[in-house]
Amino acid sequence: MSSRRQREPIGFQPSKLREVEARDLGVRFAFGAAISAAAALVGTRFGPLAGGVFLAFPAILPAALTLIAKKESTRAARHDCRGAVAGVIGLAAFAVTIRLLWERPGLALPAASVAWTIVALTGYLVWRSIRTAAGLEESLPETDAGPGSTRSARAAQEARQRRTRPEDGPVDESAVTVPS
Amino acid sequence: VKPVNEWVILAIKAINGGLVVVLFALVGEVAKPKRFAGIFAAAPTVALANLTVTALTAGAKDFPAYGLGMLAGTTGFLAYGLVCPLLVDRLGALRGSALSFAAWFAAAAPVYLVVAR
Numbered sequence: 188m189s190s191r192r193q194r195e196p197i198g199f200q201p202s203k204l205r206e207v208e209a210r211d212l213g214v215r216f217a218f219g220a221a222i223s224a225a226a227a228l229v230g231t232r233f234g235p236l237a238g239g240v241f242l243a244f245p246a247i248l249p250a251a252l253t254l255i256a257k258k259e260s261t262r263a264a265r266h267d268c269r270g271a272v273a274g275v276i277g278l279a280a281f282a283v284t285i286r287l288l289w290e291r292p293g294l295a296l297p298a299a300s301v302a303w304t305i306v307a308l309t310g311y312l313v314w315r316s317i318r319t320a321a322g323l324e325e326s327l328p329e330t331d332a333g334p335g336s337t338r339s340a341r342a343a344q345e346a347r348q349r350r351t352r353p354e355d356g357p358v359d360e361s362a363v364t365v366p367s
Numbered sequence: 368v369k370p371v372n373e374w375v376i377l378a379i380k381a382i383n384g385g386l387v388v389v390l391f392a393l394v395g396e397v398a399k400p401k402r403f404a405g406i407f408a409a410a411p412t413v414a415l416a417n418l419t420v421t422a423l424t425a426g427a428k429d430f431p432a433y434g435l436g437m438l439a440g441t442t443g444f445l446a447y448g449l450v451c452p453l454l455v456d457r458l459g460a461l462r463g464s465a466l467s468f469a470a471w472f473a474a475a476a477p478v479y480l481v482v483a484r
Contacts, residue, residue, distance in 0.1 A: 201397055203396055215388050217385065220384050226380075227417055234432065235429035237479070239432060239437045242414040243411075243438075243444050245408075245448075248464050256460030259401075269448070271409040272448040279441045281411045295427060300415065308406070
């Protein structure tokens with residue numbers, strides 16, 4: 188058996204939208220509106236340079252992390268926080284792009300958004316590859332899914348291990364039961 | 368043409384900011400794994416919301432200054448992102464993430480003071 192941990196694939200689960208509560212979105216809207224207004228006020232009173240500083244203020248993170256910790260775990264909140272670092276590198280690319288393309292306002296913001304996406308994704312993938320190469324990448328998808336999920340991850344892992352032993356023959360996936 | 372009231376612009380920026388934040392929050396909710404979802408917590412939500420309204424109402428002449436200021440703020444955000452997991456571990460999500468603002472300020476302020484000269 189390999190000592191390297193299995194890494195969870197990157198993807199999107201649109202079905203999770205059904206779990207989003209309106210109240211959580213309301214909290215995020217309120218934080219977003221407040222920091223947006225604050226940044227606009229600072230820009231009006233003290234100039235665009237000072238206003239720009241607050242355009243990169245992590246105002247919504249406490250709300251997001253608190254909600255994640257409440258719904259999932261502190262560990263999940265910590266992971267969200269670490270992932271934000273890749274997004275921050277993209278934020279620098281956004282800032283540089285609007286500085287360079289300001290004479291073409293119709294192009295500046297779309298191009299800056301594309302720059303953020305490319306740099307943030309690349310930063311995340313590079314960081315993930317380094318962690319994987321160092322054997323630090325974690326973990327199975329189920330481990331972040333909530334109480335009881337570790338057991339189901341373990342059961343699936345055991346089923347996979349059994350399947351790799353030729354003397355046992357094929358494993359019927361439907362026969363795998365998770366202890367309650 | 369009558370100029371748009373400053374307070375109306377402020378209100379539009381606030382509502383726009385809230386909407387863009389919610390949009391990226393939804394993307395973050397459906398993204399996996401959690402660390403990948405974290406990228407969307409540092410999306411340029413407030414910047415997009417504010418600068419779109421600024422471009423439409425006052426043009427883009429101030430974009431270079433906004434961009435320079437954003438680079439100072441980004442330095443602070445990077446410090447925040449590095450300190451935050453440690454404090455969240457020790458103090459919990461709310462207190463840890465709130466106290467990490469000190470790291471943002473400590474890193475952003477000196478950079479701002481240097482570029483403002």
